[in-house]
Amino acid sequence: MTVKSTARARKKAAPAVPDTLRAAGTDAQPELVQLLTPEGERVEHPDYPLTTTPDELRSLYRDLVLVRRFDGEATALQRQGELGLWASLLGQEAAQVGSGRAMRTGDYAFPTYREHGVAWCRDVDPLNLLGMFRGVNHGGWDPNEKNFHLYTIVIGSQTLHATGYAMGITKDGADDAVIAYFGDGASSQGDVNEAFTFASVYNAPVVFFCQNNQWAISEPTTTQTKIPLYRRASGFGFPGVRVDGNDVLACLAVTRWALDHARNGNGPVLIEAFTYRMGAHTTSDDPTRYRHTEETEAWKAKDPISRLRAHLEKEGLADEEFFAAVDAESEQLGLRVREGVRGMPDPDPTLIFDHVYSEPHTLVDEERAEYVAYAASFEAGENL
Amino acid sequence: MAGQLSIAKALNGALRKSLENDPKTLLMGEDIGKLGGVFRITDGLQKDFGEDRVIDSPLAESGIVGTAIGLALRGYRPVVEIQFDGFVYPAFDQIVSQLAKMHARALGHVKMPVTIRIPYAGGIGAVEHHSESHEAYFAHTAGLRVVTPSNPHDAHWMLRQAIESDDPVIFLEPKRRYWDKGEVGDAPDLGMHDARIVRPGTDATLIAYGPMVKVCLEAAAAAEEDGRRLEVVDLRSLSPVDFTTLEDSVKRTGRAVVVHEAPVFLGMGAELAARLTEKCFYHLEAPVLRVGGYYAPYPPSRVEEAFLPDLDRVLDAVDRALAY
Numbered sequence: 001m002t003v004k005s006t007a008r009a010r011k012k013a014a015p016a017v018p019d020t021l022r023a024a025g026t027d028a029q030p031e032l033v034q035l036l037t038p039e040g041e042r043v044e045h046p047d048y049p050l051t052t053t054p055d056e057l058r059s060l061y062r063d064l065v066l067v068r069r070f071d072g073e074a075t076a077l078q079r080q081g082e083l084g085l086w087a088s089l090l091g092q093e094a095a096q097v098g099s100g101r102a103m104r105t106g107d108y109a110f111p112t113y114r115e116h117g118v119a120w121c122r123d124v125d126p127l128n129l130l131g132m133f134r135g136v137n138h139g140g141w142d143p144n145e146k147n148f149h150l151y152t153i154v155i156g157s158q159t160l161h162a163t164g165y166a167m168g169i170t171k172d173g174a175d176d177a178v179i180a181y182f183g184d185g186a187s188s189q190g191d192v193n194e195a196f197t198f199a200s201v202y203n204a205p206v207v208f209f210c211q212n213n214q215w216a217i218s219e220p221t222t223t224q225t226k227i228p229l230y231r232r233a234s235g236f237g238f239p240g241v242r243v244d245g246n247d248v249l250a251c252l253a254v255t256r257w258a259l260d261h262a263r264n265g266n267g268p269v270l271i272e273a274f275t276y277r278m279g280a281h282t283t284s285d286d287p288t289r290y291r292h293t294e295e296t297e298a299w300k301a302k303d304p305i306s307r308l309r310a311h312l313e314k315e316g317l318a319d320e321e322f323f324a325a326v327d328a329e330s331e332q333l334g335l336r337v338r339e340g341v342r343g344m345p346d347p348d349p350t351l352i353f354d355h356v357y358s359e360p361h362t363l364v365d366e367e368r369a370e371y372v373a374y375a376a377s378f379e380a381g382e383n384l
Numbered sequence: 385m386a387g388q389l390s391i392a393k394a395l396n397g398a399l400r401k402s403l404e405n406d407p408k409t410l411l412m413g414e415d416i417g418k419l420g421g422v423f424r425i426t427d428g429l430q431k432d433f434g435e436d437r438v439i440d441s442p443l444a445e446s447g448i449v450g451t452a453i454g455l456a457l458r459g460y461r462p463v464v465e466i467q468f469d470g471f472v473y474p475a476f477d478q479i480v481s482q483l484a485k486m487h488a489r490a491l492g493h494v495k496m497p498v499t500i501r502i503p504y505a506g507g508i509g510a511v512e513h514h515s516e517s518h519e520a521y522f523a524h525t526a527g528l529r530v531v532t533p534s535n536p537h538d539a540h541w542m543l544r545q546a547i548e549s550d551d552p553v554i555f556l557e558p559k560r561r562y563w564d565k566g567e568v569g570d571a572p573d574l575g576m577h578d579a580r581i582v583r584p585g586t587d588a589t590l591i592a593y594g595p596m597v598k599v600c601l602e603a604a605a606a607a608e609e610d611g612r613r614l615e616v617v618d619l620r621s622l623s624p625v626d627f628t629t630l631e632d633s634v635k636r637t638g639r640a641v642v643v644h645e646a647p648v649f650l651g652m653g654a655e656l657a658a659r660l661t662e663k664c665f666y667h668l669e670a671p672v673l674r675v676g677g678y679y680a681p682y683p684p685s686r687v688e689e690a691f692l693p694d695l696d697r698v699l700d701a702v703d704r705a706l707a708y
């Protein structure tokens with residue numbers, strides 16, 4: 001995986017706050033930071049310079065493809081009844097891979113339930129993500145192993161956890177930073193606004209990464225806000241920036257800048273990654289009830305993967321062999337995920353009583369014993 | 385009414401009637417407009433009553449309930465939808481500290497006709513926060529009325545009664561029964577807080593509400609084959625509780641088993657057992673027993689069946705009660 005190779009330590013002080021941020025008064029037009037056009041043209045942005053090697057570009061492409069493949073496989077597995085639910089990231093690969101790869105190993109991510117691409121960049125085994133959607137656990141991985149917190153379903157809660165974690169980093173005198181992921185809908189929650197306040201007054205090294213995918217289930221972003229979301233930051237006293245969320249290079253550059261800004265003691269940053277939820281909210285949702293297919297079609301033209309592929313091809317940075325190898329790898333991944341999920345055993349029901357507390361609790365222990373005896377009575381035929 | 389309806393449709397009809405009957409009634413919640421709510425309970429209502437009265441709110445539960453309080457102060461009758469049980473907690477302060485107490489604090493000068501609809505309880509194979517039974521928190525809070533229907537007729541009429549009430553009502557909808565069908569009568573046959581004997585019997589009383597009524601009816605039918613006649617009471621209202629009906633029943637049968645999905649510890653069953661023991665002590669042949677969830681977070685869906693009371697666990701408790 002890729003995290004370590006790209007997570008270069010950046011010891012230099014972060015650049016001063018870019019002009020794009022200072023210009024963000026209430027009447028300014030939202031500027032979208034973009035480094036790679038939908039046509040695959042590389043453009044420069046004065047505030048977010050990015051140098052990339054062909055190797056890096058190819059590995060970003062590989063990540064995008066594999067993440068999309070994993071996601072598609074999970075959607076298919078839900079259809080086949082292997083998962084109870086799936087929340088697809090289709091369309092948001094660049095926002096997640098770009099920001100995920102901007103992190104250093106010691107940085108920490110606090111995801112929602114859709115950050116499969118960030119998990120990938122943190123080197124979390126994709127199969128771990130599927131357990132809760134299959135219904136065999138509520139997450140289950142060790143968040144501290146890869147510095148990737150458990151998925152959080154209750155909208156917005158994790159932004160406070162991220163902020164608290166970042167406050168701890170400051171107290172430790174460390175130079176790590178945190179990313180709090182959340183959605184456009186979440187921006188309305190009290191918790192998110194409280195997180196902004198805490199992060200601001202404690203100067204916490206946390207980057208608030210909002211994937212504005214235009215929808216919160218059936219509600220368009222206009223139900224949540226009258227101003228572009230990135231401008232919310234200015235009222236809390238920290239910089240906000242809107243980035244093309246379908247441009248993996250822009251997401252990488254802006255998030256790197258923001259993480260360094262934060263880790264160097266300059267406090268939080270809000271990044272609004274302007275993107276689109278190409279699929280349904282989850283496999284339970286029916287988007288035809290509330291949005292037009294023309295809108296979805298229009299966003300197809302901004303696809304994050306095709307633009308990077310176009311760029312690689314145009315610049316002669318990758319050949320057919322490379323693309324074929326990525327496709328083959330993606331087939332392998334699909335296979336591994338399918339087999340892994342199908343082979344995932346149901347837990348023993350006594351899991352219910354495991355880990356309710358870290359120390360013994362008489363009531364839980366008593367109920368576990370009752371349950372075990374009751375279940376055994378069936379095996380013994382007493383209760384038939 | 386129109387023959388067999390699902391609970392979902394019966395609720396939809398109740399909301400429609402309430403919007404028609406009172407221009408001050410309005411609905412508020414996440415995704416209740418075009419989508420019709422994630423369970424389609426508000427299906428078609430925004431189209432017919434407009435965005436002014438069927439309001440897609442920002443994604444903020446404290447905001448939904450807090451502004452409902454303000455709207456009520458201004459003379460409106462808000463009916464709000466919380467998308468799932470586990471998402472009501474951001475609004476807990478507004479419900480417990482504000483909504484429940486406002487009438488008392490104003491010495492009766494203001495009323496809080498706010499209805500909070502919450503799909504609750506488990507059994508649908510969902511991810512976490514989508515299967516919880518938190519009725520005890522609300523029933524424990526004076527100032528709130530708490531009710532939960534188990535069938536389409538009650539769903540329709542109890543929701544209309546809840547909306548008409550001048551007090552705040554927590555209206556808990558048993559989500560796994562949304563698609564169960566039944567007759568909806570032309571008029572309510574009971575008050576919102578009355579319990580209903582849904583199956584008469586003589587040997588023991590099963591007390592249940594919401595999703596567990598069906599389980600108890602099935603248990604009673606199975607017990608009948610063994611020659612046991614179990615009475616089943618659908619509690620319907622959790623605050624206030626219709627103790628008159630319960631006491632009458634338990635005095636006749638001498639035994640009671642309370643069944644709910646929520647953890648047994650400090651659940652509704654604890655209050656019911658204590659009261660029935662106080663009021664029916666000399667009629668009881670056995671202690672009041674409780675069947676419910678365990679003292680643990682609601683588990684992953686692949687093991688939720690072990691957590692949820694089922695026919696076997698109910699009959700096991702009946703056996704124990706009859707063995708005294």
Ligand SMILES: Cc1ncc(C[n+]2csc(CCOP(=O)(O)OP(=O)(O)O)c2C)c(N)n1
Nearest residue numbers: 153154155183184185186215216217467471
């Ligand atoms: C507190 C809370 N309320 C409601 C929900 C139900 N819900 C799940 S996802 C969602 C929409 C979230 O939208 P957004 O924040 O934009 O994230 P996205 O799903 O688009 O990634 C809602 C309302 C929830 N999970 N938590």
Ligand SMILES: [Mg+2]
Nearest residue numbers: 183184215216
């Ligand atoms: Mg969204």
